[in-house]
Amino acid sequence: MRLDRFIASQRGELSRNDVKELCRKGQVTVNGVQAKRSDMQVSELNDEIAVKGVPVAYRKFVYIMLNKPRGVVCATRDGLSQTVLELIPPELRRRGLFPAGRLDKDTEGFVLITDDGELAHKMLSPKSHVPKTYFVRTEYAIAPELVNAFAEGLTIDGGETCLPAELRLSDNEFECTLVLHEGKFHQVKRMFEACGNRVVCLKRTRLGGLDLDPELPLGACLEIMHKDVEKLLAR
Numbered sequence: 690m691r692l693d694r695f696i697a698s699q700r701g702e703l704s705r706n707d708v709k710e711l712c713r714k715g716q717v718t719v720n721g722v723q724a725k726r727s728d729m730q731v732s733e734l735n736d737e738i739a740v741k742g743v744p745v746a747y748r749k750f751v752y753i754m755l756n757k758p759r760g761v762v763c764a765t766r767d768g769l770s771q772t773v774l775e776l777i778p779p780e781l782r783r784r785g786l787f788p789a790g791r792l793d794k795d796t797e798g799f800v801l802i803t804d805d806g807e808l809a810h811k812m813l814s815p816k817s818h819v820p821k822t823y824f825v826r827t828e829y830a831i832a833p834e835l836v837n838a839f840a841e842g843l844t845i846d847g848g849e850t851c852l853p854a855e856l857r858l859s860d861n862e863f864e865c866t867l868v869l870h871e872g873k874f875h876q877v878k879r880m881f882e883a884c885g886n887r888v889v890c891l892k893r894t895r896l897g898g899l900d901l902d903p904e905l906p907l908g909a910c911l912e913i914m915h916k917d918v919e920k921l922l923a924r
């Protein structure tokens with residue numbers, strides 16, 4: 690693969706022209722030797738490539754955990770609101786990234802951003818039943834009977850039946866944890882509305898078997914490392 694193509698594919702903020710300029714300034718090295726030409730051939734697997742001394746590691750796909758704040762939309766483009774992609778720091782940006790699944794504009798928490806279409810498909814497929822865990826705060830106290838009602842499969846507006854969901858009560862009667870195995874439109878809000886309550890705060894805290902990093906500030910991202918990627922699909 691050409692050096693400029695390799696660097697531009699891994700470091701989305703750098704164009705091939707940028708790489709050419711960096712080579713001209715002697716700021717790109719291949720196996721420790723300054724690269725004179727940006728069109729030289731390199732092996733993305735075997736060569737050690739660095740820009741300004743920072744290694745450019747080859748990743749076929751990237752997986753990014755974002756702690757989405759309220760007011761940001763899960764879309765690749767939006768004329769009006771800020772999108773989740775605009776929160777990705779330059780060093781993690783690359784072509785083809787998209788949010789795998791949606792949270793409402795007023796929902797916070799774990800959004801996976803990736804360029805791995807196959808994994809996203811597996812995660813989102815209704816058949817895969819990958820659990821999604823939410824912290825929920827409601828307007829009225831949560832009736833303990835909801836634990837059984839949710840476990841049996843609630844019928845929500847329009848007659849849709851939900852898959853069995855796990856509701857865990859907390860010491861605070863206005864708060865709970867809810868685990869869903871599907872992702873219907875506005876599902877959590879509609880489930881509580883069907884029970885005469887209203888969601889006032891919603892945050893996704895876990896996708897599959899991977900927790901949102903509790904240290905990750907709202908609006909911040911971190912790259913999910915290889916060993917954790919498969920946890921995203923864990924049931």
Ligand code: URA
Nearest residue numbers: 793796875876877878
């Ligand atoms: N359920 C909702 O109602 N909203 C979300 O954003 C996610 C799940």
